[in-house]
Amino acid sequence: MEPTVHLTQEQIDFYHREGYLSLPSISTPEELEWMRRAYDKIFAERAGREEGNQFDLAGADEEGKIATLPQILNPSKYAPELKEGLFRVNGLHIAKQLLGPNTFAMGDHAIYKPAQYGAETPWHQDEAYWNPAMTYNSFSLWLPLQEATLENGCMWFVPRSHNWEVQPHHCINNDPRIHGLEIDEADTSTAVACPIPAGGCTIHPNQIGRAHV
Numbered sequence: 001m002e003p004t005v006h007l008t009q010e011q012i013d014f015y016h017r018e019g020y021l022s023l024p025s026i027s028t029p030e031e032l033e034w035m036r037r038a039y040d041k042i043f044a045e046r047a048g049r050e051e052g053n054q055f056d057l058a059g060a061d062e063e064g065k066i067a068t069l070p071q072i073l074n075p076s077k078y079a080p081e082l083k084e085g086l087f088r089v090n091g092l093h094i095a096k097q098l099l100g101p102n103t104f105a106m107g108d109h110a111i112y113k114p115a116q117y118g119a120e121t122p123w124h125q126d127e128a129y130w131n132p133a134m135t136y137n138s139f140s141l142w143l144p145l146q147e148a149t150l151e152n153g154c155m156w157f158v159p160r161s162h163n164w165e166v167q168p169h170h171c172i173n174n175d176p177r178i179h180g181l182e183i184d185e186a187d188t189s190t191a192v193a194c195p196i197p198a199g200g201c202t203i204h205p206n207q208i209g210r211a212h213v
Helices: 009-018 029-045 085-098
Strands: 021-023 054-056 070-073 109-111 121-124 141-143 156-158 170-172 181-183 192-194 203-206 208-211
Touching: 009 021, 009 085, 029 070, 029 085, 029 109, 085 141, 085 203, 156 203
Parallel strands: 121 181
Antiparallel strands: 021 203, 054 070, 070 109, 121 208, 141 203, 156 192, 156 208, 170 181
16 A cells, blocks of 8 residues: 655655644545544453553543543554554655654554543643653654544644653642643643644644643
């Protein structure tokens, strides 16, 4: 399968200057349909729960309580069909354009945002979750299976914050039972919203970002 998305030099320059990029489509309607089925199935089963790969990112993750931001690490382990597809071909092609020809995919995760009561993702840097002893040349690519709008929770980024060092973070609500992290302090006055259609994507390196609800 050949990639169908090729970045322009203008897009590449924008990514490296501003620290984020959004694209309208890296998938197809047919592919999104089977991805939604796989996604719904693994979340209904709470796949990976016993291994610690399924948990509430924004809550204390207590049994019997409704999860406000369920997450599954390595979803393709539980739905192997997610290892294939045009979205992966395009994602890797984009990564090689932005990071170099030897770039490879490292992992995946899925987040479910329940309607009406789902929690927002607070301002954070992805790298705050990673090994501080390592230096990374990487980015995170987010693909929504439904349209992401200002009203339902699109991504927001602080331009050029990818030039910052990793800032201090704390557990959401300062509750050590919660997996999710929130940056201690950040000037988000210049933040930019990135609404995108289903099957589009946002791309960001070590950037200050969040997802509203």
